[in-house]
Amino acid sequence: MNKVDVAIIGGGPAGLSAGLMLGRARKQTIVIDEGRPRNAVTREAHGFLTRDGISPSEFRRIAKEQLRAYPSVSQVEDTVVSITREDGSFLLKTAAGMKIASKKLLFAAGMKDRKLGIPGLAEVYGKSAFVCPYCDGWELREEPLVVISRGNALMHFAPLLSGWTKRFTVCTNGPDELSEAERNDLRDHHIPLFDTPIRAILSYEGMVSHVLLEDGTEIPCTGIFFKSELVPGTDLPQSLGCRLSETGVIAVDEFGKSSVPGVYAAGDMSSRMHQSIAAAASGAAAAAAINGELNQEAWKQTP
Missing domain, CATH: 3.50.50.60 (FAD/NAD(P)-binding domain)
Structure with missing residues (x-):
């Protein structure tokens, strides 16, 4: 059983940005991503200051490389298939058989396109x-x-x-x-x-x-x-009881906190602002909130 402070489900701009913040905050973090990003069809990403025109694959390569500087952060290419709650922790199982116990969850799996339907x-x-x-x-x-x-x-x-x-x-x-x-x-x-x-x-x-x-x-x-038809990258938040907004995304506060204690969401899963820079910003904000919550909990437990 792998024990971590934070499990991040999704390795796009939101998840990787959160991983960077949590790595710098010295939190044991795992980023789990299935390796099939929605923007893989896109040649260039735009509107991201200092990265305007970068290819999405190059963006992810640089981000993953920078995360490797932080030993508390691990990255795996896998798919989370189930999550249960037990003894105050979230227990995750992946398609490859990995088992993870995490104090906090961050959903950053983005959205997926439904079949486009129009020939060509x-x-x-x-x-x-x-x-x-x-x-x-x-x-x-x-x-x-x-x-x-x-x-x-x-x-x-x-x-x-x-x-x-x-x-x-x-x-x-x-x-x-x-x-x-x-x-x-x-x-x-x-x-x-x-x-x-x-x-x-x-x-x-x-x-x-x-x-x-x-x-x-x-x-x-x-x-x-x-106008593309989108579905969430994973339905696991609903299985945990996360409330959805009227637009179908996970309802969160300004720091990405969902209706379920210990569960956060960032990026396209919690916003209709589908831009890389917005996703990265929301991932950083959620990570800061998660880190603060973990530190507060540890502070209260220390005599």
């Missing part, structure tokens, strides 16, 4: 089709784009994207779920709207050229933004 979208995802204009809007500024979205999400996204380009067409891939007032709003801003289902995304070597609709309409574009 997987081939361009991360190359010329993206989900976040803060991450990739600069590279597509003033370009002719297609937005694949509908309903409330679309009416939030369209004004946002207009800061980078006003040359975009909306494809809702079926019923648009808009009111007539919302349709008029798009028309007033000269944004074409198509609700015909999408037959395929046409591309060459990952670069989109057209969106082909079922009625034969071809919409030329150099990039796509789309």
Whole structure:
């Protein structure tokens, strides 16, 4: 049985940032990551000060290397399959058979994409089709784009994207779920709207050229933004009784503390702000809170 102060489930920016903070705080910490990051399809990560344009794989390589400077932090590539509570500790079992007893838990496993569903979208995802204009809007500024979205999400996204380009067409891939007032709003801003289902995304070597609709309409574009369907990277927090927010992420306070004592969450699991720099910041904040809680508990036990 491996005994640690903190078990971090997930080794993306949130989990690695937390591991760094806890290593520097001299806490026995284990970072468990399955090695299948959602942003593996992405060529470059943006908006992270001093790391703008870095590849996600290089970001993780540097972060893991820096963690090795702290002997209290271990890193394993594995998947946690169950967690139970016993005698004040969390007992973790992994797919490889490892057993871990931890005083605190930090969930930082991020989110996963549901199957994309549109033929050709997987081939361009991360190359010329993206989900976040803060991450990739600069590279597509003033370009002719297609937005694949509908309903409330679309009416939030369209004004946002207009800061980078006003040359975009909306494809809702079926019923648009808009009111007539919302349709008029798009028309007033000269944004074409198509609700015909999408037959395929046409591309060459990952670069989109057209969106082909079922009625034969071809919409030329150099990039796509789309609303992805996400699910949590793990459902273990729910098994422990963690409360979820209305948006489906783990409900936490400003320091990442969940509704279950001793359980924290950071990064995409606790926020809809899906950016590397935001995830890293929340991981650091959660680690500081966990360290403070551990130190307070130790202080009270010392005569």
